[in-house]
Amino acid sequence: MDKKTLMENLARAAYEKGGFNGTWLYAENGEIVSKGACGFRDAEDTLPVREDTIFEMASVTKMFTATAVMLLVREGKLSLDDEYVKYFPDYPYPGVTVRHLLTHTSGMPEDFDTEDWVAPILEKERRIPACGEIIRFIRESGEPLDCAPGERFEYTDVGYCLLANLVEKLSGVRFEDFLKKYIFEPAGMKDSAVYHTRRDGRPSDRFARNMVLEDGKYVPSDVSERTAPYVVGSDGLNGCDYLYTTIFDMLAWDRALREEKVLTREEQAVMYTPVKLNGGGEYADEDGEGYGFGWGIAGDEKLGLIVSHSGGMPGLGTWFEHFVDTDRVLIFFRCRDYLDARAYWGFESGLEAIARDREPEPLVSIEDITVKDPDTSRWGSFCGKYEHPKDADFIIDEVCLKDGELWADAIIDGDETAFRLYPLGENEFGRKRGMLRLTFGDGCLSFDDVTCKKL
Numbered sequence: 389m390d391k392k393t394l395m396e397n398l399a400r401a402a403y404e405k406g407g408f409n410g411t412w413l414y415a416e417n418g419e420i421v422s423k424g425a426c427g428f429r430d431a432e433d434t435l436p437v438r439e440d441t442i443f444e445m446a447s448v449t450k451m452f453t454a455t456a457v458m459l460l461v462r463e464g465k466l467s468l469d470d471e472y473v474k475y476f477p478d479y480p481y482p483g484v485t486v487r488h489l490l491t492h493t494s495g496m497p498e499d500f501d502t503e504d505w506v507a508p509i510l511e512k513e514r515r516i517p518a519c520g521e522i523i524r525f526i527r528e529s530g531e532p533l534d535c536a537p538g539e540r541f542e543y544t545d546v547g548y549c550l551l552a553n554l555v556e557k558l559s560g561v562r563f564e565d566f567l568k569k570y571i572f573e574p575a576g577m578k579d580s581a582v583y584h585t586r587r588d589g590r591p592s593d594r595f596a597r598n599m600v601l602e603d604g605k606y607v608p609s610d611v612s613e614r615t616a617p618y619v620v621g622s623d624g625l626n627g628c629d630y631l632y633t634t635i636f637d638m639l640a641w642d643r644a645l646r647e648e649k650v651l652t653r654e655e656q657a658v659m660y661t662p663v664k665l666n667g668g669g670e671y672a673d674e675d676g677e678g679y680g681f682g683w684g685i686a687g688d689e690k691l692g693l694i695v696s697h698s699g700g701m702p703g704l705g706t707w708f709e710h711f712v713d714t715d716r717v718l719i720f721f722r723c724r725d726y727l728d729a730r731a732y733w734g735f736e737s738g739l740e741a742i743a744r745d746r747e748p749e750p751l752v753s754i755e756d757i758t759v760k761d762p763d764t765s766r767w768g769s770f771c772g773k774y775e776h777p778k779d780a781d782f783i784i785d786e787v788c789l790k791d792g793e794l795w796a797d798a799i800i801d802g803d804e805t806a807f808r809l810y811p812l813g814e815n816e817f818g819r820k821r822g823m824l825r826l827t828f829g830d831g832c833l834s835f836d837d838v839t840c841k842k843l
Contacts, residue, residue: 407731446699
């Protein structure tokens with residue numbers, strides 16, 4: 389299998405079909421098999437993405453926050469089973485331990501969202517709040533725990549912000565400085581640091597701008613009316629995001645883990661152990677993957693233990709996958725919203741297949757599977773308002789015809805949007821920027837096991 393050519397062809401096809409704009413790297417036994425860059429790192433298409441472009445990592449940062457905690461455990465400055473209130477008495481949830489925060493099992497309310505805290509402060513006070521203010525936000529919310537600590541897994545950025553504050557308090561230095569001195573420098577990560585670029589500016593033009601789609605055009609996420617309040621407002625946080633790095637530095641991190649430059653194998657083994665809930669069973673998601681300390685945990689019959697983490701913010705997506713037992717690493721970053729969801733997911737799943745010694749599936753876009761010259765005689769009968777399913781994050785509000793094409797007005801996570809429906813069959817349609825498959829029946833439409841009547 390020529391992995392180099394397969395990955396290069398996959399990336400090129402994904403870029404051409406609107407599925408990928410960024411960098412990738414795959415290595416085995418420390419040797420780079422495939423790497424590359426495609427697309428642009430600005431909204432005006434004037435600055436090409438380069439292999440040494442610096443990207444924001446979003447939640448890939450969490451593995452470094454967890455590493456910082458483990459280094460403090462090594463020094464005897466805390467125990468994993470210490471309650472957080474031992475160090476921050478104002479924290480309103482006794483019983484929540486450092487281990488609970490690392491594994492997203494604290495039981496803190498599900499609706500705690502950094503956006504709910506930072507955006508109002510940015511809007512009303514015209515300032516970016518500091519990470520140290522987060523306990524005040526939690527206290528002022530007055531919310532009780534959703535469940536007992538350790539009862540269930542619920543992914544949260546807030547928990548990792550609390551851990552960053554803990555690292556600062558016990559080390560006596562800024563979180564940013566701790567990571568640089570004790571993790572990035574020993575690992576040989578020369579271009580890596582925690583930055584707050586919306587607050588302090590970008591240190592160089594090598595930094596990629598994260599770009600979101602608005603009205604068919606790319607806009608930097610920190611100036612978009614839709615995303616700027618969250619993107620800018622959260623820029624003072626730590627622990628959950630704001631590591632900036634390159635594919636080459638993340639390869640250096642892979643080597644540092646294997647060579648025990650930062651963490652011992654024993655310490656890594658603790659971090660790679662899936663969390664057990666109060667009932668005694670290991671947590672596993674719908675794909676059977678567990679979660680440790682800042683790492684998703686999976687296994688492969690042939691390749692052994694595989695740990696990973698993804699990251700996402702408006703306009704960006706990141707992935708770091710560390711094959712523990714077979715000395716492989718897969719890395720890819722993007723700095724633009726993808727235009728075509730099928731092309732993006734085909735790219736992502738294709739890279740993962742190649743890394744596992746499998747041939748990738750052919751990469752397709754919505755245009756590739758759209759019915760050519762469809763029978764449009766019934767399309768008018770599909771138009772109209774539709775009922776809203778209860779407690780749904782995705783709602784088709786109305787279907788209409790525009791210039792001979794079928795369109796849907798929808799509400800996604802509370803935001804109104806409109807998109808073209810592409811014919812995939814007689815009564816079946818798809819969406820370009822999502823994996824939706826929508827089917828029209830007699831006076832109704834169905835998607836995701838939901839059926840909505842026409843009003």
